[in-house]
Amino acid sequence: MPVFKDTFLERFLQMEAAGGILLMVATLLAVIAANSPLASLYHLFLTLPVEVRIGNLTIAKPLLLWINDGLMAIFFFLVGLELKREALEGELAERSKVMFPALGALGGMVVPAGIYVAFNYQDPVAMKGWAIPAATDIAFALGILSLLGSRVPNSLKVFLTSLAIFDDIGAILIIALFYTAKISLNALVVAGFCVLVLYVLQRRGISESSLYVAVGVVMWVALLKSGVHATLAGVILALFIPMRSRENPDHSPLKSMEHDLHSTVAFFILPVFAFANAGVNLQGMSLAQMVHGVPVGIALGLLIGKQVGVFVLCWLGIKLKLASLPDSMTWSSLYGTAVLCGVGFTMSLFIGSLAFEETGVNLVFDERLGILTGSLLSGALGYAILWSSLTSPLKTPSRS
Numbered sequence: 001m002p003v004f005k006d007t008f009l010e011r012f013l014q015m016e017a018a019g020g021i022l023l024m025v026a027t028l029l030a031v032i033a034a035n036s037p038l039a040s041l042y043h044l045f046l047t048l049p050v051e052v053r054i055g056n057l058t059i060a061k062p063l064l065l066w067i068n069d070g071l072m073a074i075f076f077f078l079v080g081l082e083l084k085r086e087a088l089e090g091e092l093a094e095r096s097k098v099m100f101p102a103l104g105a106l107g108g109m110v111v112p113a114g115i116y117v118a119f120n121y122q123d124p125v126a127m128k129g130w131a132i133p134a135a136t137d138i139a140f141a142l143g144i145l146s147l148l149g150s151r152v153p154n155s156l157k158v159f160l161t162s163l164a165i166f167d168d169i170g171a172i173l174i175i176a177l178f179y180t181a182k183i184s185l186n187a188l189v190v191a192g193f194c195v196l197v198l199y200v201l202q203r204r205g206i207s208e209s210s211l212y213v214a215v216g217v218v219m220w221v222a223l224l225k226s227g228v229h230a231t232l233a234g235v236i237l238a239l240f241i242p243m244r245s246r247e248n249p250d251h252s253p254l255k256s257m258e259h260d261l262h263s264t265v266a267f268f269i270l271p272v273f274a275f276a277n278a279g280v281n282l283q284g285m286s287l288a289q290m291v292h293g294v295p296v297g298i299a300l301g302l303l304i305g306k307q308v309g310v311f312v313l314c315w316l317g318i319k320l321k322l323a324s325l326p327d328s329m330t331w332s333s334l335y336g337t338a339v340l341c342g343v344g345f346t347m348s349l350f351i352g353s354l355a356f357e358e359t360g361v362n363l364v365f366d367e368r369l370g371i372l373t374g375s376l377l378s379g380a381l382g383y384a385i386l387w388s389s390l391t392s393p394l395k396t397p398s399r400s
Contacts, residue, residue: 019266020143023345026271027278027372034279042279059224067276068353071269073220073234078265079168080238081258086165088243100314100323101159105166107313108341109134112305119297126294129355129367131174133301133374135347138164139270141340144379151390153328160337163310171347172235179354180228187226191233194219198240207245207253212237229354270346277349280368289369298352298370302342303377310338336385342378344371 033042051060061069112133120126141160145152197215216237224230238254245251289295314334317323325334352367 019270020137020139020141020146022267022271023137023140023143023274026274027345030275030277030279031282031372033275034281035283039281046276046279057221059221064276067273068350069224069230070220072273072350073231074261075234075265075269075273076172076231077216077234077238078258078261079172080235081241081254081261083165083169083235084239084241084243085254085258086162097162100317100326101162102166103313103317103323104159104163104310104338104341105136105170107309107311108136108163108167108306108338109170109309111309111312112301115301115305116297119293119300123293126297129294129298129352131171131178132348132352132355132367132371133298133305133344134167134174135171135344135351136164136167136306136341137343137345137347137375138168139266140343140345140375140379141382144340144343144383145386147383148386148390152386153333153390155326155328156333156337159326159329159334160340163341167341168347171351172232175229175351175354176232179351183227184225187222188228191219191222191226191228194222195236198237202240202242205242205246207242207247207251209241209253209257212241273346273350277353278345278368278372280372294367295370295373298348298367299374299377302344302348302371302374303381306342306344306378307335307339310341311335314338330389332389333386336382336389338382339378339385340382342382343375344378345375348375 030042033039046062046064048063049060050063050066051058053059113130116130116133117127120129138161141164142157145157145160194215198212198219201211201215216233219237220230220233223233241254241257243252243254245253311334314323318325325331348371349368352371356367
């Protein structure tokens with residue numbers, strides 16, 4: 001009999017893997033659209049003006065920013081739900097299992113950022129992108145991992161997922177601390193009042209999801225106007241969603257919302273984001289653009305920095321007896337997974353858009369070139385290493 005039961009984690013991993021494959025397709029379509037006769041239509045699609053007006057309140061943005069600020073807030077809401085669930089009763093609830101992926105995530109953020117800084121420290125504008133190679137794209141990485149089929153041990157998937165969760169926490173903190181515009185105190189006060197309302201709803205045991213979402217929408221608008229990036233509203237809202245309903249202890253509002261959002265995020269929001277942000281125009285690309293510090297720093301940060309940072313910090317943690325190598329994981333499979341963490345696609349693109357959108361200097365081409373190159377090479381190399389180290393299905397746990 002199979003030991004891998006149809007658990008929530010199993011279904012989650014399967015859905016994320018399928019979403020990663022869809023992300024690859026969306027990315028390819030974006031690059032084709034940007035380098036074909038459809039390029040003008042692609043540009044019109046991204047710059048289509050969309051305006052919402054309620055009385056004196058107006059939100060007017062091109063479609064690209066509605067995707068990046070609006071749809072991605074839903075993505076971060078889902079990330080927040082996953083973080084809360086894992087912290088309360090998942091992998092992150094057991095301290096013995098937390099240290100290993102936490103160390104890997106720390107190394108996987110610090111070393112890539114250091115490599116980027118080494119190539120761009122003399123350019124203050126380029127330095128704004130220091131956090132771009134610090135991200136890992138869990139959907140893409142799991143999509144690649146799924147191509148290896150049953151030979152992948154469950155401990156490897158859990159490690160990669162847990163590491164990505166810590167990586168997401170780091171990305172959220174980076175966005176909150178370093179990528180905010182000029183602050184509007186009035187709008188920030190409104191956002192703070194929304195947090196207070198959410199706290200009261202949670203303390204009173206109210207489990208009606210629609211009330212939380214309504215307050216969350218107001219908070220999103222307030223943060224959008226405040227200068228603090230609006231996607232953080234999704235994370236804040238998620239932290240107040242009740243884990244259990246007082247009226248029905250068997251019902252979890254958090255898990256219910258998480259389950260309902262997974263397919264929307266995996267199969268719509270992230271592919272749309274990828275299609276809107278990955279369209280790099282490769283026509284007329286010069287050598288100077290290819291060797292610019294921004295794409296080189298990002299590409300090497302993802303390809304070299306991620307594998308070195310993740311593997312070395314995990315190795316040190318084991319040698320210092322701060323953590324232990326999970327069951328069914330070998331040093332070679334750990335290294336292959338560390339390389340796979342260099343697929344930074346979605347979060348790297350998102351941080352890149354925040355880093356350079358208000359600089360007045362067009363570094364978008366440079367940024368996307370580095371992200372695509374580093375992610376592609378990391379994915380291919382990580383897959384090759386894992387394929388070699390997991391050649392036999394017998395290396396997976398016993399299925400009896």
